[in-house]
Amino acid sequence: MNCIHIVGNRPQFIKLALLHQAISLHTPFQQKILHTGQHYDKTMSDVFFNELKIPAPDYQLKINRLPHHTQIGRMTEKIGNILATEKNSGVIIYGDTNTSLAGALAAKKNHLPIAHVEAGIRTGDERMPEESNRYLTDRLSDINFCPTTLCKKNLEEEGVPDSKIAVTGDIMLDAWKHAWERIYNGAVLEKVPPHHYVVATIHREENNESPARLQSIVEALNEIRKTIPVIMPCHPKTKKKIKELGIKIHFQLQGPCSYLQMVRLLDHAAYVITDSGGFCREAFFSGKPSLVIMDRPFWPEIIEQQQCLQTAATRQAILDNFQLLQKVPIKYDETIFGQGDAAKRMATILAQEWSQ
Ligand code: UD1
Secondary structure (H helix, E strand, C coil), X not given: CEEXXXXXXXXXXXXXXXXXXXXXXXXXXXEEEEECCCCCCCCCCHHHHHHCCCCCXXXXXXXXXXXHHHHXXXXXXXXXXXXXXXXXXXXXXXXXXXXXXXXXXXXXXXXXXXXXXXXXXXXXXXXCHHHHHHHHHHHHCCEEEECCHHHHHHHHXXXXXXXXXXXCCCHHHHHHHHHHHHHHCCXXXXXXXXXXXXXXXXXXXXXXXCHHHHXXXXXXXXXXXXXXXXXXXXXXXXXXXXXXXXXXXXXXXXXXXXXXXXXXXXXXXXXXXXXXXXXXXXXXXXXXXXXXXXXXXXXXXHHHCCCEEEECCCHHHHHHHHXXXXXXXXXXXXCCCCCCCHHXXXXXXXXXXXXC
């Protein structure tokens, strides 16, 4: 039996690094990596493969810069053709991107077993491209690895049978702990940031594709920066939009960070402002209060803990909620996302399920 990991986006590379290693240690499977090319910039892809010591992809499709439907269609076709030659394989899918859905469709049509890492997340916002990717990928998968018990409950409510669900904890917690070990053990980082600032990231379509929302977010960050420095490691797409719209920035805008740099940047930060589901979880692991700019955030688990507040994308709402964020008492239940051993649990389950 072989395993084929299908990845294409920055957060998927981070999860792949951990699960690839755990499968090497805890299963007899041979592994291959298929990279769709959805993220292709050096800073969005190569940096992660190098820093996290991920083997080079066996297949590289270079499919990017396309509308969602075309991207999913083209990826499904190309992945399907490859999987047709990989008959004795299980397929591992990560998260909720176009790469995830295309990989799941292509695997299903080739009658290959599918495991989905980060299953069961729901926002209820059908306009988000990721929401249909999540729902459909979960439905197509034979094993749904849920990061939390709420994710399991979401799947149960949709009628997914128990036999297809495993709560493993969040593999991002494994990744974050692993990164910390490397930093403590002296991993060399190019730039060590100063202390006490807001670290902000914006990349989600609902914020990027709306000039009014993007303008409001930047204006709010410009205002916040008058009282505390703001650093934004910027997705290339967001940078392009800001430039196109001629929006004036008065805070520190820089290129994307590597994973270790990001963990370090977070450690020295006082607060996080983001629309990333991964980064607000990492803020939680680091004990940093975060403000999430999304109409319907996908981690109610963290919002319940009050370590994360949700805000609308208007200038005033962001400023008001940022004030509030500085006052809320923090409750912190460390167990929500498991013990940081999700990758090992997943590998153990795969060894049982796929060896039969
Ligand atoms: C994608 C995922 C999102 C995930 C995010 C992680 C979908 C629908 N969205 O969003 O769920 O949270 O990845 O970062 O799959 N671009 C570059 N360089 C790159 C990559 C992208 O310039 O290396 C630009 C391109 O113009 C591209 C645009 O960003 O067309 C959008 O990229 P895409 O990969 O489609 O979506 P993300 O916004 O990154």
